[in-house]
Amino acid sequence: MIKELVKKSKIKKALLVEPNFPIANKSRNHKDFLPIGLLKISSYLKSKDIEVKLLRFDEDLISGTIDFKPDIVFVTSLFTYWSSYVTETVKLCKKKFGVDVIVGGIYASLMPEDCKKNTGCDYVHCGVFEEAEKLIPDYDLVDVDYQIIHSTRGCIRRCGPCGVYEIEPKFTYKKSIKEEIIKKKIIFYDNNFLANKYVENILNELIELKKEKKINYCESQSGFDGRILNKKPFLGKLLKKSGFKNPKIAWDGSFDEKDNIRKQVNILIESGFKPSEISIFVLYNFEIPYVEMERKRVEAWKLGVQISDCRYRPLSADFDNYSPHKRTGQSKEDYFIHPKWTDEEIRLFRRNIRSHNICIRLGSKYYSPSAERKRISIDLARKYRMSDYKTAKKHIQDAWNPAEFHENSKSHLI
Ligand code: SF4
Secondary structure, three states, X not given: OHHHHHHHOOOOEEEEEEOOOOOOHHHOOOOOOOOHXXXXXXXXXXXXXXEEEEEEOOHHXXXXXXOOOOOEEEEEEOOHHHHHHHHHHHHHHHHHHOOEEEEEEHHHHHOHHHHHHXXXXXXXXXXXXXXXXXXXXXXXXXXXOEEEEOOEEOOOOOXXXXXXXXXXXXXXXXXXXXXXXXXXXXXXXXXXXXHOOOHHHHHHHHXXXXXXXXXXXXXXXXXXXXXXXXXXXXXXXXXXXXOEOOOEEEOOOOHHHHHHHHHHHHHHHHOOOOHHHXXXXXXXXXXXXHHHHHHHHHHHHHHOOEEEEEEOOOOOOOOOOOOOOOOXXXXXXXXXXXXXXXXXHHHHHHHHHHHXXXXXXXXXXXXXXXXXXXXXXXXXXXXXXXXXXXHHHHHOOXXXXXXXXXXXXXXOOO
């Protein structure tokens, strides 16, 4: 659709807009939030001799300071619960420029009809834009020292709460990526990197590039598929040799899968990764209730690994006003609370994970909010920094034990 539109409309200037999503300023260029789809569209449009301008966070649109008259506007979208930001941007663009506006991205792909109706855009683009997919994203438009690569699209699995199948229904994969490498830090946006039938070839390419000092490190935004790692444990060593850091393994299932998870973590450890740099990816506020999730967390502690957590929101959620700072709590009116969870449990689990991860990163056996916030003397904090939990608890009142199962929020007030 984009291809036809560009062809027939004699476009000379295109504006690409990232709405003013509620992302902290320091995270605007974070690898998780780069508008990679717009950067690929930019490369495509430039290949057709179209002048491109990227507007990030649409602040210039809101203030009215933009000095660019586009013939067409492309707006990206992210999570469904941030759709109001997309609507606001589309309305601003329609009012200011009066030209066609196309919306693409996650929300547009998951809820195209809703997107068309609510935003008032002219076209909705669902899924990947194939023509741009082959091009190297236009990094000249952003100030980042890493590059994003998709060596696969889609996924071989179809897990319940995941929207990948709807956005990228077909699993496709590349045999080689070495010609795409232009930066030294590589972030893979694959949903299931190890499922690529050419993954060994890709890892061997990365190993060569690393030897030649053409890349420093690689990272995968998603967790690795532990079932594949179990079947092909040698992939762990290839991941390590090719410079992957901070590997994650997903543990979506029940506590009973613990032996399997232990096996997967051990493959990574035997491949040379330190336990403290490994994370287990978990989804909470979903079907598995707090008590079982907390047992999973304690199991992760025994393995010495961090937890990478994701609070579940339904794919069609159109709001999410969860605030981690609300001490008085929030209700279903504010954000999605799964019937098997409570607001208190959600907050407690999140705090447990944060404290757990701090302990793993610091190599300590307890966490103390007052030590973190420097509310106790430096001498006291230093003296017991490496103590075991029992000793620390005698001297630091709010010492929290990551090895323990925490039943209710009273045990861990911050
Ligand atoms: S393995 Fe991951 S990406 Fe694939 S369907 Fe399951 S959750 Fe989604």
